[in-house]
Amino acid sequence: MFTYITRRVTGTIPVIILISLLVFMLVQSAPGDPADLLLSDEATEQDVAEARARWGLDQPVWVQYWKFFTAAIQGDLGTSFRYADPVLSMILDRLPATIELSAFSILIAVVFGVPLGVWAGARPNSWADNFGSLFGFFGISMPNFWFGIMLILLLSGVLNLLPSSGRDTYGIASDPITGFYLLDSILHRNWKALWDGLAHIIMPAIALGTNMMGILMRVTRSSVLEVMHEDYITTARAKGVNERNVLWRHAVRNAMIPIITVVGLELGTLLSGSIIVETVFSWPGSGQLLISAITARDYPLITGTVLTYTMIFVVINLVIDVLYAVIDPRIRFDK
Amino acid sequence: MTNSALTEEAILARPAAQGSRVPRGLRPWLTPKIVLGGGIVLVLVIMGVLAPAISPFDPNRQNLLGAMQAPQWLAGAHFLGTDHVGRDILSRIFYGARISLVIAITVVVISGIVGVGLGAISGYFAGKIDFAIQKLVEVVWAFPPLLLAIAIMAFFGQGLGILIFALVIQRWIPYCRVARGQALSLRSRDFVHAARSLGARNARIVMKHILPNLMQAATVIGTFAMATAIIAEASLSFLGLGVPPSIPTWGGMLADGRAYISTSWWLALFPGLCIFFTVLGINLLGDGMRDIFDPRLKRSGQGMG
Numbered sequence: 001m002f003t004y005i006t007r008r009v010t011g012t013i014p015v016i017i018l019i020s021l022l023v024f025m026l027v028q029s030a031p032g033d034p035a036d037l038l039l040s041d042e043a044t045e046q047d048v049a050e051a052r053a054r055w056g057l058d059q060p061v062w063v064q065y066w067k068f069f070t071a072a073i074q075g076d077l078g079t080s081f082r083y084a085d086p087v088l089s090m091i092l093d094r095l096p097a098t099i100e101l102s103a104f105s106i107l108i109a110v111v112f113g114v115p116l117g118v119w120a121g122a123r124p125n126s127w128a129d130n131f132g133s134l135f136g137f138f139g140i141s142m143p144n145f146w147f148g149i150m151l152i153l154l155l156s157g158v159l160n161l162l163p164s165s166g167r168d169t170y171g172i173a174s175d176p177i178t179g180f181y182l183l184d185s186i187l188h189r190n191w192k193a194l195w196d197g198l199a200h201i202i203m204p205a206i207a208l209g210t211n212m213m214g215i216l217m218r219v220t221r222s223s224v225l226e227v228m229h230e231d232y233i234t235t236a237r238a239k240g241v242n243e244r245n246v247l248w249r250h251a252v253r254n255a256m257i258p259i260i261t262v263v264g265l266e267l268g269t270l271l272s273g274s275i276i277v278e279t280v281f282s283w284p285g286s287g288q289l290l291i292s293a294i295t296a297r298d299y300p301l302i303t304g305t306v307l308t309y310t311m312i313f314v315v316i317n318l319v320i321d322v323l324y325a326v327i328d329p330r331i332r333f334d335k
Numbered sequence: 336m337t338n339s340a341l342t343e344e345a346i347l348a349r350p351a352a353q354g355s356r357v358p359r360g361l362r363p364w365l366t367p368k369i370v371l372g373g374g375i376v377l378v379l380v381i382m383g384v385l386a387p388a389i390s391p392f393d394p395n396r397q398n399l400l401g402a403m404q405a406p407q408w409l410a411g412a413h414f415l416g417t418d419h420v421g422r423d424i425l426s427r428i429f430y431g432a433r434i435s436l437v438i439a440i441t442v443v444v445i446s447g448i449v450g451v452g453l454g455a456i457s458g459y460f461a462g463k464i465d466f467a468i469q470k471l472v473e474v475v476w477a478f479p480p481l482l483l484a485i486a487i488m489a490f491f492g493q494g495l496g497i498l499i500f501a502l503v504i505q506r507w508i509p510y511c512r513v514a515r516g517q518a519l520s521l522r523s524r525d526f527v528h529a530a531r532s533l534g535a536r537n538a539r540i541v542m543k544h545i546l547p548n549l550m551q552a553a554t555v556i557g558t559f560a561m562a563t564a565i566i567a568e569a570s571l572s573f574l575g576l577g578v579p580p581s582i583p584t585w586g587g588m589l590a591d592g593r594a595y596i597s598t599s600w601w602l603a604l605f606p607g608l609c610i611f612f613t614v615l616g617i618n619l620l621g622d623g624m625r626d627i628f629d630p631r632l633k634r635s636g637q638g639m640g
Contacts, residue, residue, distance in 0.1 A: 014470070015473055015474055015477055018470065018473075018474040019474055019477055019478070022474060022475075023486070026486060026487065026490055027490065029490075030490035030491060031491065031492070137615060137618055137619060137622075138615065140618055141562070141611055141614040141615035141618050142611060143566055143569055143570070143607060143610045143611060143614065145569075145570060145573050145589065146589055146603070146606075146607030146610060146611065147607075149589065149592075149593055149596055149603050149607065150603075150604070150607065152596060153596050153597075153600050153603070153604075157596060157597050157600075268479040268480055269479070269480050269481075271479045271482070272479045272480050272481035272482045272485075273481075275481075275482070275485065276570050276573065276574065279574065280593070290485070291574060294485070294489040294574075294576070295575075299490075302486065302489050302490075306478075306482060306483075306485075306486045309479055309482055310477060310478050310479065310482065313477065313478070313479045314477050317477075
């Protein structure tokens with residue numbers, strides 16, 4: 001087990017180096033002089049020359065890369081030229097909002113997608129199955145940003161039920177403890193703030209979670225369908241276990257591994273989907289930060305956000321791989 | 336017993352056989368998924384190809400006095416209404432179909448050529464070439480889907496060529512994985528050994544014996560890749576990171592319409608519906624083809640944003 005984890009972690013190191021190289025090359029090959037990109041429009045020629053010396057842009061490319069890399073692994077992602085703040089702390093400030101939204105989306109996707117999949121998979125080719133499958137296709141095919149806009153139109157515009165943007169109503173939130181508003185308001189027993197937080201998160205979370213819900217529904221369906229033919233299901237039935245328990249205790253439990261796999265695989269899609277959904281709902285997360293950085297041509301902030309998101313994704317994949325090894329011993333001893 | 340079953344089958348089969356003039360070879364293809372999905376895609380292709388002929392107005396003609404007219408059944412002379420600068424939404428949707436299709440097909444074809452090519456080389460030659468290509472796959476795949484495309488567009492700016500590059504950069508990988516796996520197993524098969532013993536060069540073996548065996552898998556992956564390419568292109572256009580705004584795109588129309596959602600819902604409703612149905616149609620088609628080709632291909636083409 002330990003050997004497997006060590007091997008998996010050390011295997012990630014070259015990937016991280018190559019990722020930083022790729023991002024560096026992207027910045028390098030972008031049209032225009034980085035000094036011009038990194039300085040404001042008012043900079044004089046002397047400013048540019050000074051900046052080139054200060055940032056080492058007059059040095060060979062590989063020296064520049066080494067500086068970029070060593071600074072980055074020490075957590076120095078540069079300074080935003082729009083806000084003059086360190087990029088990493090700006091991103092970390094916004095990260096809880098993104099994580100909260102993503103977690104809530106996954107929750108919605110699992111709570112609706114899995115039971116629907118079980119329901120459909122237990123009755124192959126019935127109307128329930130057909131309805132469920134169509135629903136799954138709808139979920140997979142839904143463009144999340146358009147769905148978000150339509151939810152705003154319906155629930156905020158026409159019905160006036162939910163707030164269309166932001167994370168909370170000004171002045172209602174308690175002092176931050178964790179940075180996750182829902183969690184904070186529970187810890188403070190501030191139920192009004194919790195209700196307010198839920199009202200804000202529900203629409204963006206539905207918009208973001210629908211794709212995953214569709215995929216989960218389809219995977220759960222086929223997984224349950226497959227498992228229902230196994231011998232242990234026949235055995236359970238022969239023992240006289242009633243059909244409800246056969247399904248939920250014996251079938252669903254064994255169908256869980258592919259379902260967990262899919263949640264893991266789809267986290268990356270969810271992460272990039274959150275960038276767009278945050279923009280639609282003005283959700284103050286790090287994805288919205290990225291898009292506003294692009295609009296403002298704040299290049300250090302763009303590079304920093306892209307690197308941070310990718311590192312998060314790499315770590316998530318690593319954790320998932322290790323989790324598999326814990327669940328399934330065959331993976332550990334493979335290779 | 337056998338006899339009666341046969342008759343029953345024959346009776347059941349006869350009306351269908353007489354009623355339809357579908358050639359025998361096509362019949363397994365007529366599943367609900369393929370018919371429905373293919374139908375949607377066909378309508379879309381017709382819309383795109385005939386856009387200049389069937390558009391009632393010039394998609395870029397502005398008319399500020401006639402801005403934000405509601406669809407025809409509510410008011411005005413425009414079937415689906417006009418946008419915030421008075422452009423005809425129906426015409427823009429037709430042209431949007433055109434650009435979506437052109438981009439998606441180009442992206443899928445380039446991704447397919449690059450992915451299948453590199454995958455076949457990787458699997459067939461193995462060794463150092465394989466190691467290098469697989470490292471490349473590993474690194475590019477380490478980025479969350481769409482994020483790399485967003486970063487590329489952010490640094491290089493709007494443009495058709497760069498957009499296609501940004502969409503291809505991760506999309507060739509599913510092809511590459513499947514192609515490599517198949518090439519690895521094919522290289523030790525008898526017909527490859529036979530070809531080699533007859534003096535065929537590596538290039539010929541890859542072209543004549545490895546690639547044709549990869550076509551089915553590539554078709555299915557390509558269909559799903561097309562769906563994700565359309566969503567990704569629309570997402571990037573929505574964020575203002577796609578083609579220049581002078582070209583009408585569904586994503587760009589949505590971005591325009593978003594600001595007026597509380598007053599003029601038709602600006603955002605119709606282009607979004609088009610994206611949704613297009614992606615739905617392609618997904619249905621892909622799933623139907625996968626059912627026919629190879630059940631083992633399950634899950635290989637999905638999950639790319």
